[in-house]
Amino acid sequence: MCSSVKSYVVPLLPIMTLLLLRSVDCEQRICFEVPDSTLNDEVRVSVNYGKIDKIVSRHIDQVMREWRVEMRHRFEDRGKILKQQFKNATTAMKEKLEEVILFNKTKDCPVRTDKFSGELCEVRRDDACYWTYATYSHTLTYSAAVEICKKKNSTVAIIPDRSVYDDVRASLNKRIPKVRAGYVDAWLGIRVDPRSGQITYPDPDVFHSWGYNAPFKGEKSTQVFLFSSPGFYGMRNNAPTSYQSGVVCQI
Template sequence: MTCIQQNKVLFYWLSFHRVVEITQKIMRMLSTLAAILFLNCALADGCQFPISDGKCLFVEFRSEKGFRYKQAERFCQSAGGAVGVIPDEGTYEAVVSFIKSVIPDELDMVQLWTGVEVDPLTGDVTEPENAFTHWNPLEGLATGASISKWTQVYLTVSRFEDDEGQGMSNYEPNARLDGVLCEIST
């Protein structure tokens, strides 16, 4: 193979990989756009994320002072609901995609209370039983006697796609987090 032929092969190979990379970026953008369009329709009905059994999820941020778990619980109750539980992987992906699009400008990531509770001594999910979890690969589920008060599960979402520190973790309910995921009946 001549040098010119080798360069053509290299050019075509690089061009193909660039097209794949651009296509992947476009697909991520379309996914985010679909979540936003879905959200706009849902908001018109008073809901951000309709889920099964006539329930709906929505997010509330309090970036300055944050929410302790009990405050988050009272906030959701005042809206006619409870602290939310993500029912499955598909809903988790949609909620995370939406949250990424509405993270306040002053923050690179947010931490939101969920309605999932764990027993930090055993690592078992205690409320609701068999709840869906997607543990943060860097923090995950913390267990042990020294952290016996870390009963509440929160969700960390970063605006950066490649941030590996996203997912659910547990912590003590007196901690102040950026917001809460609420669940209401529609």
């Protein structure tokens, strides 16, 4: 039997120790001897293993519940981040492919410019058509300009040479009476590094004709537009989130 000179209640002991000391002869209770510094004799300590087992089990269950909640939140947040990153990368890749295809489509698949109406071919070349759009006030960000071109299966224009540049500018000047400011500034598809003034898209050697004091070296001024008025004109750059009055599209 588990009789003892002095009885101690031990609320919690390491699990491995309890397993090693568990005794079937003590009816699921374990008994072991420990020295008592206050007594000359040895005392026997009686431990309620069943109670300890329940306490440990409840503690483990609580820890596991908290761990599962923490892991779920952590991986849910990480999953949302990865999903958004994948969506952004896919969108950027799609836009890049569309630009590359539209800009280079004349190489292997020339455009039949004769099939387009005058509305979509204000400036006509053998391999491309250019058309312009302008609003009464400055309300167009670059992303809005992209959508305007897309509605007519076009892309924001890359002007290839001086001849097209002069004709596009003349076409824009015809829209000036309908613009409140008395001039038109229309988005182009060219991008620039504002720190160096170097064109980054489609390539550094693409045709460009900077206006007075351009390109500007504002930190976010990465997108090029064409400023056109009867007396002053030229390409400038600004942040793509800024507002211009028009866009030049290419098909």
